[in-house]
Amino acid sequence: MELTSQISKYVAENLLYVDEDFHFDNDTSFIGDGLIDSMGVMELLTYVQSVFDITVDQNEVTPDNFDSVNKLAAFVRRKQGVMTYSGGQ
Amino acid sequence: MTPLLAQDGLQSNALKSPDKTALVCCGRRLSYAAVDEMADRLANALIGGGVQRGDRVAIYLPNCVEAVIGIFAALKSGAAFVVINHSTKSDKLSYILEDCQAAALITSSHVAAQGALPEIRRRHERLQAVIVTGPSADEVCANTGELSFDAIQERFPAERPKVASIDLDLACLVYTSGSSGEPKAVMCDHSSMVFVTGSVTSYLENTPADIIFSVLPLSSGYGLYQPLMTFTFGGTLVLESTFAYPAATLTKMVEERATGFPGVPTIFATFLQFDLARFDLSSLRYLTNAAAALAPNHVLELQRRLPSTKFFSMYGLTETKRALYLSPDQAAVRPGSVGHAIPGTEVWIEGEDGERLGPNQTGELVVRGRHVMRGYWRAPEATAKRFRPGPAPGERICYTGDLFRMDEDGYMYFVGRKDDMVITRGEKVAPKEVENVLYSLDGILEAAVVGVPDPILGQAIKAVVVADGSRLTKADVLAYCRTHLEDFMRPKYLEFRSELPKTSSGKILKRALI
Numbered sequence: 366m367e368l369t370s371q372i373s374k375y376v377a378e379n380l381l382y383v384d385e386d387f388h389f390d391n392d393t394s395f396i397g398d399g400l401i402d403s404m405g406v407m408e409l410l411t412y413v414q415s416v417f418d419i420t421v422d423q424n425e426v427t428p429d430n431f432d433s434v435n436k437l438a439a440f441v442r443r444k445q446g447v448m449t450y451s452g453g454q
Numbered sequence: 455m456t457p458l459l460a461q462d463g464l465q466s467n468a469l470k471s472p473d474k475t476a477l478v479c480c481g482r483r484l485s486y487a488a489v490d491e492m493a494d495r496l497a498n499a500l501i502g503g504g505v506q507r508g509d510r511v512a513i514y515l516p517n518c519v520e521a522v523i524g525i526f527a528a529l530k531s532g533a534a535f536v537v538i539n540h541s542t543k544s545d546k547l548s549y550i551l552e553d554c555q556a557a558a559l560i561t562s563s564h565v566a567a568q569g570a571l572p573e574i575r576r577r578h579e580r581l582q583a584v585i586v587t588g589p590s591a592d593e594v595c596a597n598t599g600e601l602s603f604d605a606i607q608e609r610f611p612a613e614r615p616k617v618a619s620i621d622l623d624l625a626c627l628v629y630t631s632g633s634s635g636e637p638k639a640v641m642c643d644h645s646s647m648v649f650v651t652g653s654v655t656s657y658l659e660n661t662p663a664d665i666i667f668s669v670l671p672l673s674s675g676y677g678l679y680q681p682l683m684t685f686t687f688g689g690t691l692v693l694e695s696t697f698a699y700p701a702a703t704l705t706k707m708v709e710e711r712a713t714g715f716p717g718v719p720t721i722f723a724t725f726l727q728f729d730l731a732r733f734d735l736s737s738l739r740y741l742t743n744a745a746a747a748l749a750p751n752h753v754l755e756l757q758r759r760l761p762s763t764k765f766f767s768m769y770g771l772t773e774t775k776r777a778l779y780l781s782p783d784q785a786a787v788r789p790g791s792v793g794h795a796i797p798g799t800e801v802w803i804e805g806e807d808g809e810r811l812g813p814n815q816t817g818e819l820v821v822r823g824r825h826v827m828r829g830y831w832r833a834p835e836a837t838a839k840r841f842r843p844g845p846a847p848g849e850r851i852c853y854t855g856d857l858f859r860m861d862e863d864g865y866m867y868f869v870g871r872k873d874d875m876v877i878t879r880g881e882k883v884a885p886k887e888v889e890n891v892l893y894s895l896d897g898i899l900e901a902a903v904v905g906v907p908d909p910i911l912g913q914a915i916k917a918v919v920v921a922d923g924s925r926l927t928k929a930d931v932l933a934y935c936r937t938h939l940e941d942f943m944r945p946k947y948l949e950f951r952s953e954l955p956k957t958s959s960g961k962i963l964k965r966a967l968i
Contacts, residue, residue, distance in 0.1 A: 382933030396698050398564065399516075399541065402941040403698035404879075407910075423728055424701040431699065 369438040375412055376434065380405045391434040406431055413437065419444040459644045460625045461529040463651070463686030464490055465614075471662070471688060477681070478710065479519050479693040489523065489685075491612045496527035496585070499606040500558055501615055503583030507532030509557035510627065513672075514547060514565065516540040517695040520587040520603050521672050522681050524560040525626075532617035533557065534624040536639070539673040541941040544570065546637065551578050554627055554639060554831065560603070563588030571598055621645035627831050628675050630772045631943075633873050635886035638836060640675075640772045641828035647682065650775040650825040653796045654679070655687050657779055658714065658740060658766065662688035665737075667712035669697040669721070674881065675772045676744050680716060700724050704733045711737040718745040718880025719912045722752055730759045740764040740782070745880030746912045747868050750789035757786055767792050769868060773840060773852050777801060777821045778866050791865040799823025801866070803858050811859075816869050819858040822851045874964065876905030878913045881942045885964075888945065891938045892917060895931065897924035900954050902962045906947065917945040918967050920953055 366374070369391060377383050380401050395401045401409075409431060414421055419441060430440040457463050464486070467474070472487035484492075505511060511528035513535055515521040521537065528535035536554050538547060540562075551559065551574070559574065563586050571584060571594070584600040591602040625647050627639035666684045668691065670677030684691040692710045697703055704725070707715065715738060717725075722743060741756065741763055748767060757765055764782035769792035771777065778801065780793030795801045802810050803817040811817040822844055829837035829850075844851035857869040876883045885903035892901035900920040905913035919931065928948055935944045955966040 378929070382929045382936055396696050402541065403696060404911075404941070404946075406698040424732075427699050427702050 368441060369434055371416075372413075372438050372441075373434045375416075376400070376409075379412075380408060391438075393433055394428075395432050396428070397432070409437065413441055417441050417445060457648050457651075457686060458621045459529065459619055460647045460651075460682060461493075461526050462648070463682070463688075464493070464526055467685060467688040474662070474688070475690045476685060477519065477522060477691050477693065479517070479522070479691075480695070482519055484519065486685075486688075489526070492523045492607060493526035493530055494612050494614050495607050495610040496523055496603070497530035497615045497617075498610045498613070499585070499601060500527060500531040500533065500583060502610070503558060503585075503601065505531050505533050505557045505582060507617060507619060508623065509533040509582075510536050510554045511558045511560065512536045512538055512551055512554065512556040514538045514540060514542070514559060514561040515587065516562075517668075517672055517677070517693050518587070520560065520562075522691075522693065523603075524585075525672070525678075525681065526685075528558075529619075529625060530615055530617065532615075532619045532623070534626050536627045536629070537673045537678060538629070539671060539940050543938050543940070544573075545938060546940075548574070548577055550629060550637065550639075551581070553637075555580055557581065558583040558585065560585045560587065562586065563590040563594050566591075566594040566598070566600075571600065619644065621648065624828070626678070628678065628772050629673075631875070631882050631884040631887050632836070633875065633884045633886060634836075635884060635890045637887070638833050639831035641831050642775075643828050646825050646827050647775070649798070649823075650796075651679065651683050651686050653798050653825065654776055654779075655683050656797050657781075658742070660684075660687040660689060660714070664689035664713045664739070665692060665710055666690070666714045666716070667692045667694070667707050667710060668716055669694045669703060670716060670718070670880075674745070675770070675775055676716060676718070676880070679775065697721055697724075700728065704728065704730075704735075707738070708734050713737055713739040714742070715740075716742045716744070719743065719748045719752070720879045720910055722748055722756060723910045726752060726755055726759075735760060735763065738763045740766060742766040742768055744768040744770055744776070746877040747790075747792065753785055753789040769793075769856075769866070771852075771854055771856070773827050773854070774821045774823070774825045775827070776825065777819070777854070780865070784865070788861070788865050791861070791867050793865060795821075795823070796825075799825060803860060803866075804853075813860055813862045813864075816857050816859045818872060819854045819856050819866070820851055821854060822849075826850060826852045874904070876903075876913050876915060878905065878908075878911045878915055879942045880912070883915060883943050888915060888917060888935075888939060888943055891935060892919060892931070894938070895926075895934045897921050897926040898931070900962070902954055902964055902967055903945070904964050904967045906968050908946070911946070914946040915943065916947040916949070916967065918949045918951055918954060920951055 468486040468490035587603040621644040632638040668680040767780040769778040908914035955963040
């Protein structure tokens with residue numbers, strides 16, 4: 366499954382507890398629009414580290430990286446790129 | 455002049471230092487004159503909309519500029535304000551609006567966009583005015599006929615309304631989770647709020663140079679007093695809407711040169727996961743902890759990592775706002791203590807028979823002082839239980855329901871609660887309130903809610919349910935909780951069982967569920 370869809374599905378099913386009849390824009394602000402709260406952000410952190418095999422520093426848990434599906438997907442892609450590159454040295 | 459009313463501090467500082475920054479919030483920096491003037495304009499709109507002295511004005515917003523303005527506007531209109539947690543769901547919102555008999559509601563276009571306003575209007579005929587904030591408020595108001603916050607700022611005069619409030623008038627209602635399962639509101643009059651504001655700012659030694667950085671919700675007593683106190687001592691309040699991104703919070707604290715930071719154990723436990731040395735927190739004069747006890751090892755660790763920052767351990771409850779504080783010089787000596795009575799008040803520990811207990815004996819903490827609030831709104835029985843006659847004729851003292859012991863030097867230590875209230879993320883949650891929601895879901899036969907220890911949350915909510923054969927899933931139950939409970943009340947753990955453990959008399963044995 367495409368990364369953005371995968372994250373969107375996780376948010377819907379595991380943080381919002383909704384399925385097929387739910388839709389939200391992938392740019393919707395998680396916090397600003399009240400989709401999830403601070404505990405939800407912590408769950409997202411655990412999720413991306415375990416599923417995408419990346420290591421996230423606490424300082425990277427920022428609105429720019431975590432506050433929407435698209436931002437989180439872009440962040441994961443960047444991290445995966447960096448980690449792949451580092452692994453090739 | 456000595457402040458008498460809760461808005462007096464703002465008003466006198468707007469005269470004394472009109473250009474000084476009072477509020478930094480949502481990307482805006484507002485001076486004392488601007489905050490005061492905006493509140494006057496909104497107060498005039500409230501009065502024009504039908505709000506009268508003694509009414510209630512409900513504010514259903516996240517932490518934002520408009521919420522702060524709404525608080526002071528309600529006071530200036532002679533009304534009492536009620537800040538409702540913005541994650542409150544529609545049933546409870548409706549309950550609170552009905553219970554407090556709100557004459558006005560200030561809410562966001564986000565709420566309006568969900569189509570909630572017509573239903574709110576239909577169910578609450580007593581509402582005189584609804585004021586909508588946010589980027590699409592004008593559009594919403596064009597369609598619904600409500601008032602837009604921004605339009606009010608353009609159209610209403612900045613003259614201070616002539617209102618004859620006195621300090622015995624109610625200034626606010628603060629809703630807390632009630633052990634009966636329904637939320638109940640603590641009535642706070644101006645005099646108690648002004649008194650406790652003065653008491654707390656005296657031991658924190660606040661000055662106009664202080665920059666207070668708050669992430670606490672204005673719907674909680676702890677969060678609410680940050681603007682009230684800051685605007686009284688003439689400092690600057692940096693108000694954030696969330697603590698979801700702690701790194702961003704720390705970075706902003708550095709940028710704003712914060713001098714005071716009020717927190718709860720969940721926040722401090724999160725801070726300790728960071729290398730705090732990477733953040734220049736040299737301006738940070740003090741940290742305060744309240745709402746729940748901070749683990750002694752966390753107190754010591756914070757002191758070690760921030761050696762030039764004073765740490766105040768405090769204890770309070772909505773019914774008195776604050777009761778105890780520990781002087782920073784004792785934090786390393788008695789890290790488990792929350793100290794002694796705040797200035798101008800007294801406390802003692804009572805045994806089961808009403809006798810005062812000495813050192814190393816456990817009993818209920820009793821609080822005496824001008825900060826003892828008026829009682830519970832429209833709940834005389836609950837009021838009589840919590841607020842009882844005191845030693846002076848006609849006075850009332852507060853029985854906290856919290857068990858304490860004191861050491862030989864008179865320093866107080868929290869032992870536990872007399873009831874089964876859970877404290878999670880610094881918020882009190884009555885298990886009964888969560889259980890009532892679970893019972894309202896078709897298919898749930900039995901439900902029991904307990905608090906279980908959690909390293910970050912302090913306590914986490916655990917729900918154990920027995921369902922009928924309706925194929926109810928865990929996701930179904932959690933989804934239902936999400937749409938009926940505030941964020942902090944939602945169970946972190948949910949367990950299905952075929953039956954719940956019971957005593958011989960049939961009462962659910964909650965101890966066995968922890």
